Amino acid sequence: MAEEQPHILLVEDEINLARGICFNLEQDDFRVSHVESGEEALERLRFDRFSLVILDVMLPGMDGFAVCRAIRGQDSRVPILILTARTDEEDRIIGLESGADDYLTKPFSLSEFLLRVKGMLRRSAWYRPEPIEEAYRFGDNEVFLLSYHARTAQGEIDLTDLEVRMLSLFFQKEGEAVTRKELLERVWGYSSDTETRTLDNFIVRLRKYFEPDPANPVFFQTVRGVGYRFSRSALTRHT
Numbered sequence: 001m002a003e004e005q006p007h008i009l010l011v012e013d014e015i016n017l018a019r020g021i022c023f024n025l026e027q028d029d030f031r032v033s034h035v036e037s038g039e040e041a042l043e044r045l046r047f048d049r050f051s052l053v054i055l056d057v058m059l060p061g062m063d064g065f066a067v068c069r070a071i072r073g074q075d076s077r078v079p080i081l082i083l084t085a086r087t088d089e090e091d092r093i094i095g096l097e098s099g100a101d102d103y104l105t106k107p108f109s110l111s112e113f114l115l116r117v118k119g120m121l122r123r124s125a126w127y128r129p130e131p132i133e134e135a136y137r138f139g140d141n142e143v144f145l146l147s148y149h150a151r152t153a154q155g156e157i158d159l160t161d162l163e164v165r166m167l168s169l170f171f172q173k174e175g176e177a178v179t180r181k182e183l184l185e186r187v188w189g190y191s192s193d194t195e196t197r198t199l200d201n202f203i204v205r206l207r208k209y210f211e212p213d214p215a216n217p218v219f220f221q222t223v224r225g226v227g228y229r230f231s232r233s234a235l236t237r238h239t
Contacts, residue, residue: 011037011038011058011059011064014056026112028114030117037059038064038066038070041055042071045074056082057083057085057091058084072099082100083108125235139162140152141153150209163206170230175227184199185209221230
């Protein structure tokens, strides 16, 4: 039986750019649906299942950040790649806090764009979490990897596909320093460590979920010059 074609939803109101993106994705045997507004995207997502959403920030009506939050309200798992002409670090953080999995700034090279798309699709296509235990507990938190769900001191949350991948890796390597390169390769599917700011901002997102004091993390610790370490006990801090 032939492998099912990945179905990508492109939300982009710049018609010339959208045509170019659609053409190149279709050349790589991806099925692409294109809409020009966030409202149209949310309507499509009510009825269709997509492998990836590529979402422009500057849209008529709802902006991309609002659309991203709304998508997460409907589907916690679908990977979301945000495209934007904005270069401010604050916008990158807003995008990740809105639930995006990755962020690409315009203008971007076609090769980099395709690498990002293929990496995100490759990781989500075959990945299935292998929980070390049914409910993984640390501090006041319980994480249920198979159901993409967590209970925290702030309340219950649904986890995205990427969040589950990262948590699963940290849990498997509890107490070990995990390099930026390994995190980017195994979670995002990157072959290099060029996009470290996305990783750093994503760690901030996990700390907001799970840390008693996100500004002074005890579970998701920075290992300077290397990457990050997950510590379940939170008895000692390594920074």
